[in-house]
Amino acid sequence: MSKHRDVTQERRLVQCLLIAGVALFLAIFLVLPLVIVFVEAFRNGVRTYFEALTDPESLAAIRLTLLVAAIAVPANLLFGIAASWAIAKFDFHGKSVLNTLIDLPFSVSPVISGLIYVLLFGAQGVLGPWLEAHGVQIIFAVPGIVLATIFVTFPFVARELIPLMQQQGAREEEMALSLGASGFKTFLLVTLPNIKWGLLYGVLLCNARAMGEFGAVSVVSGHIRGVTNTMPLHVEILYNEYSFAAAFAVASLLAMLALITLVMKSLLEWRFGAELAARKRHP
Amino acid sequence: MSGRRNWLQRLRQESAIPGFGLALGYSLTWLGLIVLVPLAVLVLRALELGPSELWRIISDDRTRAALRVSFGLSFLAAVVNGIAGLAVAWVLVRYRFPGRRLLDALVDLPFALPTAVAGIALTALYAPNGWLGSLLKMIGIKVAYTPLGIFIALVFIGLPFVVRTLQPVLEDIDHEIEEAAATLGARRWQTVFQVLLPTVFPAWLTGFALALARAVGEYGSVIFIAGNIPYVSEIAPLLIVIRLEEFNYAGATAIATAMLFIAFVLLLIINLLQVWTRRRLGHV
Numbered sequence: 304m305s306k307h308r309d310v311t312q313e314r315r316l317v318q319c320l321l322i323a324g325v326a327l328f329l330a331i332f333l334v335l336p337l338v339i340v341f342v343e344a345f346r347n348g349v350r351t352y353f354e355a356l357t358d359p360e361s362l363a364a365i366r367l368t369l370l371v372a373a374i375a376v377p378a379n380l381l382f383g384i385a386a387s388w389a390i391a392k393f394d395f396h397g398k399s400v401l402n403t404l405i406d407l408p409f410s411v412s413p414v415i416s417g418l419i420y421v422l423l424f425g426a427q428g429v430l431g432p433w434l435e436a437h438g439v440q441i442i443f444a445v446p447g448i449v450l451a452t453i454f455v456t457f458p459f460v461a462r463e464l465i466p467l468m469q470q471q472g473a474r475e476e477e478m479a480l481s482l483g484a485s486g487f488k489t490f491l492l493v494t495l496p497n498i499k500w501g502l503l504y505g506v507l508l509c510n511a512r513a514m515g516e517f518g519a520v521s522v523v524s525g526h527i528r529g530v531t532n533t534m535p536l537h538v539e540i541l542y543n544e545y546s547f548a549a550a551f552a553v554a555s556l557l558a559m560l561a562l563i564t565l566v567m568k569s570l571l572e573w574r575f576g577a578e579l580a581a582r583k584r585h586p
Numbered sequence: 587m588s589g590r591r592n593w594l595q596r597l598r599q600e601s602a603i604p605g606f607g608l609a610l611g612y613s614l615t616w617l618g619l620i621v622l623v624p625l626a627v628l629v630l631r632a633l634e635l636g637p638s639e640l641w642r643i644i645s646d647d648r649t650r651a652a653l654r655v656s657f658g659l660s661f662l663a664a665v666v667n668g669i670a671g672l673a674v675a676w677v678l679v680r681y682r683f684p685g686r687r688l689l690d691a692l693v694d695l696p697f698a699l700p701t702a703v704a705g706i707a708l709t710a711l712y713a714p715n716g717w718l719g720s721l722l723k724m725i726g727i728k729v730a731y732t733p734l735g736i737f738i739a740l741v742f743i744g745l746p747f748v749v750r751t752l753q754p755v756l757e758d759i760d761h762e763i764e765e766a767a768a769t770l771g772a773r774r775w776q777t778v779f780q781v782l783l784p785t786v787f788p789a790w791l792t793g794f795a796l797a798l799a800r801a802v803g804e805y806g807s808v809i810f811i812a813g814n815i816p817y818v819s820e821i822a823p824l825l826i827v828i829r830l831e832e833f834n835y836a837g838a839t840a841i842a843t844a845m846l847f848i849a850f851v852l853l854l855i856i857n858l859l860q861v862w863t864r865r866r867l868g869h870v
Contacts, residue, residue, distance in 0.1 A: 310768035311761050313778075318681055325677040326689065328670060332742060333695045335717065336707035343710055382616045389609035393601055401613070407621055410849070412803025413701075414823035415842045418830065419624035422631055427835055429627055453620055477602050486604035508697075515700025517806035522827060535702040535806070542706050542810065551710075554703040561698035568698075569691040 340558045343551035355541075355549035356556070363529040364537035364553070367445070371520075371533060372513040375452040379509055380502070383460025388490075391468030392476065402465065408457040416454050417522025420447055443525030448533065451519040456509045463505035464498060467579065471497055500575040504568065511564040515557055632843040635836055643840035648816055649825060652841070656822040657848060659733060660801035663740035667797045668790060670741075671748025672783075678749070679756040693750070696743045701806025708739055709811045731813030736821065739807045744797035751793035755786050784867060788860050795856040802849050 312318070345352055355361060386405060390398055408416065422428050424441040434441060441447045475497070479489040495502075517535040524531040526540065534553055541550035572579065632640060643649060678690050696704065712719040712729040722729055729735050759782060767777040805823040812819045822845050829837035 310774070311764040312680075313774055321673065321677050322681055322683050325674050326685070329674065329689055329692055331718070332745065333692050335711055336704060336742070337695065337699070339710050339717065340703060340707045343707075378616075382613060385609045385616075386613040388605060389613055392603045393606050393610075395606075395610070401617075404617060404621065407625070410799055410853075411625070412805065412823050412842075412845060414805050414826050415628070415803065415846065418826060418838055418842055419628045421830060422835065422839065423624050423627045425835075427833065450620070454624070457620060473601070473603055480602055480604070490605075511698050515698075515703070517700060517702040518803075518823065521805075522830060535700050538702050538706065539810075547710075550706060554700075554706060557700045557703045561695065561700065561703075564698045565691055565694055568694065569687070573687075 337558060337562075340551055340554050343547060344555040346551075347548045351548055352552045355546075355552035358549070360529050360532070361537060361549075361553055364532045364534045365556070367448075367532065368514050368534040370445070371449055371452050372510055374449050375456055375513045376506060376510050378453050379456055379460050380506060382457070383464050383505060384502075386461045387464035387468045388494075390465050391471075392473045405461050406458050408454050413455060413516065413518025414522055416519040417451050420450055420454070420523050442523050443527065444531060447523035448520050448531060451523045452513050452516055455516050455519050456512045459509035459512065460502070460505035463501050463508075463579070467498055467501040468494075497578075500571055500578045504571050504579055507564055507567055507571075511561065514560055628839060628842060631835070631839045635840060639836070640840050640843065643837055644844045648820070649822075649841055649844070651817040652820050652822045652825040653844060653848070655733065655736070655818075655820060656802055656845070657852075659737050660740055660798055663737055663744055663801050664794050664798040666741050667744040667748050668794045671745060671793060671797075672752060672790065674745075675749045675752035675756055679753055693746050696746055701743065701804070702810075704742060704807040705739065705810035708735075708742060708807065712738060712811060730811050731819070733812075733819050735811035735813065736808050736819060739811050740801040740804060743804055743807050744801050747796040747800065748790065748793035751789050751796065752786060755789040759785065787867070788864050791856055791860050791863070795853055798856075799849055799853060802845065
């Protein structure tokens with residue numbers, strides 16, 4: 304050990320032990336679950352794997368998951384832009400209340416997120432009789448799944464954009480406007496380029512959750528095969544039928560989605576860290 | 587029309603930027619329709635039931651057992667997450683070693699991996715014939731289909747919260763504090779435990795509270811590994827689902843209200859604790 308040991312560092316041995324301990328802990332708790340998904344998926348060979356994925360019910364589940372994300376993500380993107388524009392560019396009464404309310408869905412259990420829509424639109428729900436009289440079905444149908452997904456992914460884009468736009472202030476926009484640009488043009492040519500990476504970051508996380516949501520969707524879906532079964536729900540059904548290889552095959556697609564999300568997220572953080580919200584760090 | 591203009595102008599400060607009415611109006615409408623109205627319906631339903639009926643459902647043995655399982659195990663998992671998360675954040679922020687960035691990126695896996703996938707993966711690992719389950723069986727520990735399995739799943743999904751709240755705070759620590767402590771004759775462990783860790787305690791509490799809140803509501807990653815035996819390994823969210831499947835909306839509503847209420851009280855206590863420690867430490 305050198306005589307000039309850095310007093311703000313632990314001993315080398317302590318460091319090595321801590322690093323090894325943390326690496327081992329993360330390997331057991333995070334890496335092993337990921338690895339076993341792929342091992343179990345290919346347990347009965349590559350052919351069974353692809354047969355499981357091209358099964359009509361699996362394909363229907365994949366289509367439904369893509370459809371739900373294709374509605375929920377743009378909906379929350381639009382909300383995120385509107386909310387962050389109002390909150391970051393203006394000062395008004397009740398701003399902090401609005402900010403808090405946007406985060407509300409994060410603190411509600413997924414199951415309760417589904418439950419509230421059942422209480423509202425279900426057969427015994429507040430609007431249930433009216434909906435039934437007009438032949439509209441929301442619960443145990445695709446609209447319910449879309450609504451529950453929008454609810455659980457509600458804060459993602461706004462959470463990323465609000466601190467970012469607050470940090471950037473309104474100076475550049477004011478300049479563009481004083482030079483005669485229209486409001487829309489200012490947003491498109493001044494604001495959007497400034498927030499594009501933050502926007503992508505929010506959309507990425509929003510999409511991952513939208514495609515992977517289980518609890519909320521499970522409550523409103525009714526589990527009708529080939530009709531209201533998203534990929535995570537299909538995983539559950541296959542698993543409960545003891546079709547383990549097939550369950551893990553569908554699960555492996557979702558695991559790949561998670562890996563792609565993590566890689567893109569890390570790339571964005573390393574490459575454009577300065578252009579993302581400063582102290583964001585939110586699930 | 588002019589009335590609306592006045593109302594808007596009174597609401598906000600002067601600004602040259604356009605689109606306030608549109609942006610705020612759209613945000614509030616969407617927030618109301620998607621979040622506030624549905625949540626209000628839950629509260630109204632609970633009020634409709636009345637206090638005695640609510641209490642009758644909540645004090646039912648099975649409900650109480652489920653709430654105990656959910657909150658008890660979530661608390662334990664959050665404690666473990668607090669300790670492990672502190673170690674992970676410390677190592678990632680303070681040390682430089684090959685593979686650090688990979689470990690850092692990996693910490694977010696529980697956020698990115700759909701809960702149902704995590705659930706069946708953990709079950710496969712910890713089942714008596716699984717990779718880890720068979721090892722643990724040799725020393726007489728059964729994980730899958732017991733409360734211990736629930737605990738493992740909750741540790742998995744809660745891990746990123748403590749790490750991600752602590753990281754920026756640890757990065758911000760001024761090295762001069764440590765140098766001062768060392769000059770004044772403190773041993774390294776004294777500096778760490780008496781100078782550094784107390785300053786990150788409020789952030790640690792935030793991470794702890796986030797992990798706890800997430801664990802209490804968690805469903806997907808738990809139900810596969812839990813075994814779901816009433817009174818033993820049945821979590822409160824699952825009991826809500828069971829009540830809904832029986833079309834017992836009152837039961838589901840009451841349990842949900844109890845969960846939200848207890849979680850709210852817990853978070854309030856943690857918040858007060860945070861204010862108290864901040865004041866004691868002389869932070870803002």
